Amino acid sequence: MFIKKLEKEFGNKFIIDDRTITEFSTSPYLVSPVLSKMGSRVLGVVSASDEQDVINTVKFCDENRIPLLARGAGTSTIGQVLPITPSIALDMRKLKGEMEYDKSLRISPGVKVLDALAYLRKRGKELQVYPSSFYISTLGGYIAGGDVGIGSYQYGYHFHNDGVKSVRVVGPSGTYVLSGIETLAVSQAAGVTGVITEAELAVVDLEDWKDQLIRFRDIEDVVALLKDLERYRQKIRRITVEDKDALSTVARDRVTAGDWNVIISSTQNFGEEVELRFLDELAFAAIYVTMSKLTKFQQYFYEVRLLSLGSFLRVVKQVKRALGSKVLIHGDVMTLRGETIVYTVFMSERSNFDLIDSIMLKEGIPFEIHSLEVNDRVDEDFRLELMKKYKQKVDPHNILNPGKLRL
CATH class of the missing domain: 3.30.43.10 (Uridine Diphospho-n-acetylenolpyruvylglucosamine Reductase, domain 2)
Structure with a gap:
């Protein structure tokens, strides 16, 4: 047995x-x-x-x-x-979690994102992109399972723009050091192509970002602003969009919400400067974790879609017209392959999602957040093919996290 x-072994x-x-x-x-x-x-x-x-x-x-x-x-x-x-x-939690900075950040397993940020900020730097769960997550897990985060408006996925410079992985067929484009075989691969034992990550200068709130009555005005803000991409750390119910649920009485709200973290002046200490509760996956605890929905459910600005406008208008305050809508604005994309989260009673999904289907929008398989989340074919290639090379007997990657 x-x-x-x-x-006996361990x-x-x-x-x-x-x-x-x-x-x-x-x-x-x-x-x-x-x-x-x-x-x-x-x-x-x-x-x-x-x-x-x-x-x-x-x-x-x-x-x-x-x-x-x-x-x-x-x-x-x-x-x-x-x-x-x-x-x-x-x-992997008992590994030492060592860090070394020299133009980039080199880490070993066990390094918490929060500790890495503190380490870098003492040196006037921060991670190029980091997860909204930075206060509890580790960098190794983020590399293996994450894709977006704070900084994605400037830099896209954390592994784009040379975000992951190199990575060392252990697999059944040996230990491999991957660099450049090869790191995409490991990033977001859920550990199916090797266990990460070291990585080198891109960093940027630490700047004094200020949170600013701009309120709108109509979603059309939100989209017009997002188009205009593209001119200032490198001066904006993050942008989130909240409907009135989503912002009010998290903010409570700490801020007055408009019908639509755009929160901008920037060194430039765009709107009313606000103290939003709860802002990290409104970023990417953090929003649906937070809302699962705060909303009064009897059968809380959510869907996530990556929408272009045009699709965001069309879909959100239809969903809000049909459900009104029965659905909460949140959007993280990010940049993918040079295009502004809204990571859009719809939160409502589960019974409302047949209607929401029918609107998505009519718009021809594919994505499946409720899937355990990497294939249903990786949105670039060449990255998926690279993962499959390295899976067969590194793990020929398919023992690493089996069932998470369809070959």
């Missing part, structure tokens, strides 16, 4: 008590009510303390054909760390 072999680093098994069999920040029902119980947990533990665990699981799932802080909201087949979990 391989359990006995694991106990001693007290191999853990099988009920509390630990339960912890690693779930994804604590998984909001999707669809994904939440798909998990399987892990068989045991190896608590790694150094890279050699990672190498030994990967080698053991490959030799015995046991599925393996690497996990850091476990903050993914999209099922990255949810085991969908009985697996061994590799706990």
Whole structure:
């Protein structure tokens, strides 16, 4: 029985008590009510303390054909760390988490995003792009499972614009150091192409960004402003769009919301400067985690779509016309391949999503947030093909997070 072999191989680093098994069999920040029902119980947990533990665990699981799932802080909201087949979990939290800065930031596993930001800001720098969950997440997990975040209006996905300069991964067939475009085989791949043991990330100068609020009555005026702001892209750190109900739900009495609200973080002056200490609750995945706790919906549900400005205008107008205040709408404005895109979140009762999805279908908009498979979230064919290529090279027996990538 391989359990006995694991106990012999790893001693007290191999853990099988009920509390630990339960912890690693779930994804604590998984909001999707669809994904939440798909998990399987892990068989045991190896608590790694150094890279050699990672190498030994990967080698053991490959030799015995046991599925393996690497996990850091476990903050993914999209099922990255949810085991969908009985697996061994590799706990990365006890690795030292070292950092070194010299024009870029070099990290080892276990580095929390919050600690990296503090480290860099002492040096007048910050990460080019970082997740809205920066106060709880690790950088390794963000590389493997994330794509957007604070800074995406300037730089797009965190792995675009040379955001991930290099990455070292351990896989069943060996240890690999990837650089340049090859890093896209690991970024957003949910660990299926190797366990990250080192990475080098792009940084930018730290600037004094001020949060500013501009209120509008009509969504058309919001879109007109977003088009105009493209001229100032490098002077704007982030932009979020909130309907009245979404902003009021989070802000409560701390700010007066208009029918539509654009929040701009910039060194330039665009609107009323406001103290929005809750702003991080209004960024990307943070919004639907926050709203799952604050709204009064009986069956809270959400959908996310990446919409061009034209599609954003058409879809949002139709959805609000049909549902009014029964749907909350949030948008993070980002740049993808030179185009302004709105990461649009619709939050409502689950029963309203047949209508919302029918509007999406009519507009011909594909995307599936409630899927465990990488294929349904990677929106560039060449990146997906690169992941498949490296999966076959690095993990020929498909033991790393199996079921998350369709080959």
